[in-house]
Amino acid sequence: MFKKILIANRGEIALRVIRACRELGIETVAVYSEADRESLHVRFADDDVCIGSAPARESYLKIPRIIAAAEITGADAIHPGYGFLAENAEFAEICAASKITFIGPTPEQIRTMGDKAQARATMIANGVPVVPGTPGPVEEVEDALAYAVKMGFPVIIKAAAGGGGKGMRVARDADEFTRSFQMARSEALSAFGNGSVYVEKYLERPRHIEFQILGDTHGNCIHLGERDCSVQRRHQKLIEEAPSPAMTPALRKKMGDAAVLGAKSINYVGAGTMEMLLDEDGSYYFMEMNTRIQVEHPVTEMLTGVDLVKEQIRVAAGEKMSITETPPLRGHVIECRVNAEDPAKNFQPSPGRIDVFHPPGGNGVRVDTHVYAGYIVPPFYDSMIAKVICQGRDRPEALAKMRLALDTFVVQGITTTIPFLGRVMADPHFARGEVHTKFLETDGAHLMAEPKP
Ligand code: ADP
Numbered sequence: 001m002f003k004k005i006l007i008a009n010r011g012e013i014a015l016r017v018i019r020a021c022r023e024l025g026i027e028t029v030a031v032y033s034e035a036d037r038e039s040l041h042v043r044f045a046d047d048d049v050c051i052g053s054a055p056a057r058e059s060y061l062k063i064p065r066i067i068a069a070a071e072i073t074g075a076d077a078i079h080p081g082y083g084f085l086a087e088n089a090e091f092a093e094i095c096a097a098s099k100i101t102f103i104g105p106t107p108e109q110i111r112t113m114g115d116k117a118q119a120r121a122t123m124i125a126n127g128v129p130v131v132p133g134t135p136g137p138v139e140e141v142e143d144a145l146a147y148a149v150k151m152g153f154p155v156i157i158k159a160a161a162g163g164g165g166k167g168m169r170v171a172r173d174a175d176e177f178t179r180s181f182q183m184a185r186s187e188a189l190s191a192f193g194n195g196s197v198y199v200e201k202y203l204e205r206p207r208h209i210e211f212q213i214l215g216d217t218h219g220n221c222i223h224l225g226e227r228d229c230s231v232q233r234r235h236q237k238l239i240e241e242a243p244s245p246a247m248t249p250a251l252r253k254k255m256g257d258a259a260v261l262g263a264k265s266i267n268y269v270g271a272g273t274m275e276m277l278l279d280e281d282g283s284y285y286f287m288e289m290n291t292r293i294q295v296e297h298p299v300t301e302m303l304t305g306v307d308l309v310k311e312q313i314r315v316a317a318g319e320k321m322s323i324t325e326t327p328p329l330r331g332h333v334i335e336c337r338v339n340a341e342d343p344a345k346n347f348q349p350s351p352g353r354i355d356v357f358h359p360p361g362g363n364g365v366r367v368d369t370h371v372y373a374g375y376i377v378p379p380f381y382d383s384m385i386a387k388v389i390c391q392g393r394d395r396p397e398a399l400a401k402m403r404l405a406l407d408t409f410v411v412q413g414i415t416t417t418i419p420f421l422g423r424v425m426a427d428p429h430f431a432r433g434e435v436h437t438k439f440l441e442t443d444g445a446h447l448m449a450e451p452k453p
Contacts (some may be wrong), residue, residue: 009081245433
């Protein structure tokens with residue numbers, strides 16, 4: 001087992017990883033930017049190293065400084081968290097070349113799944129259903145248009161290297177397609193340094209359903225149930241839950257088997273997520289695989305009782321994962337992401353000093369956060385300040401707990417999305433589980449605005 005793990009991340013996920021390490025008796029190293037000097041991950045780690053100035057490209061993305069920090073402190077492994085370098089195959093390679101274990105899949109696995117066009121091709125080759133679309137990247141607008149016409153509009157143009165909801169454009173007719181295609185290509189090039197795009201059929205009201213995967217180097221690979229992440233804004237997840245209200249045991253078996261088949265086809269090792277779309281007619285399609293721990297992993301942890309971060313560490317150390325079959329799914333779990341954003345101002349970030357902070361608690365309530373009263377939310381990074389996860393024996397109980405949790409979550413000094421999340425929890429459509437990825441643009445659009453007094 002590792003002696004000392006460096007966490008190449010910040011915020012709540014850095015704290016989350018530190019907790020897992022402490023439980024396993026492993027020492028920790030925090031790295032931080034000048035803006036994060038006062039952060040809890042720095043305080044709670046055994047060792048800490050400042051790696052640069054506030055902008056992520058000057059600190060959390062600076063590979064040589066992170067490797068140097070690991071070498072100076074004697075860390076024998078690096079946990080990348082999510083975001084930043086978590087899906088950077090080159091970083092995983094450099095770790096290996098520096099004799100430091102990267103806690104995640106192999107560089108090759110990251111590369112295969114990181115290129116969405118290549119991931120699609122891999123899934124097709126292994127018989128996993130994918131959203132109908134071009135067999136690979138398309139260069140010429142004429143060829144792409146011909147595919148789009150054949151598939152039928154609307155279609156979505158996606159950057160092969162895209163991620164985080166970026167690099168996607170929907171086209172509803174041939175005219176729009178021609179314009180969007182060129183824009184998508186140049187956007188992809190400037191955002192990801194790779195102009196490669198492909199075209200998929202655009203599903204109008206799908207659910208986003210993803211399966212948590214866990215694999216080890218001893219040939220075990222299982223799923224730990226699904227998460228329904230359909231409540232999104234601009235393709236970014238806001239609320240996640242499990243089980244999906246749309247799931248049946250038979251559908252879980254089919255989709256879960258497909259997810260595991262896809263992961264096994266690349267001998268996947270570590271924690272990963274197979275993201276799929278479930279269409280209104282019950283068809284499901286592979287969309288992409290995330291080769292890392294996800295923001296919403298606590299949903300699965302509460303539902304199954306499995307500590308996914310500890311499993312990641314065990315598996316990276318070459319041990320067998322502690323469960324080798326899908327565990328029983330207990331009750332129902334909902335997660336809300338609390339962001340320092342102002343819904344009244346188009347969800348514009350609202351950084352600044354938190355004066356009062358009182359998180360909710362109680363039976364079945366988990367709060368993952370890195371903030372505290374007096375903490376200053378910096379403007380440089382992701383605006384998520386907390387995740388509230390509630391578990392009930394069934395969906396109505398989980399929902400009731402979440403309503404109460406949000407109601408008693410006091411944050412003063414900055415504007416947060418707590419009241420907005422509360423409105424979603426009180427919405428009759430949401431209460432019936434009738435959501436899809438366009439919910440907040442259609443039936444739920446009114447929830448975005450503050451109700452008039
Ligand atoms: P990213 O890697 O940027 O997160 P994804 O490929 O995971 O992008 O897609 C993010 C979201 O975009 C999905 O959850 C879904 O809401 C929407 N989306 C992606 N592809 C399609 C599609 N073919 N049809 C409809 N919605 C889609």
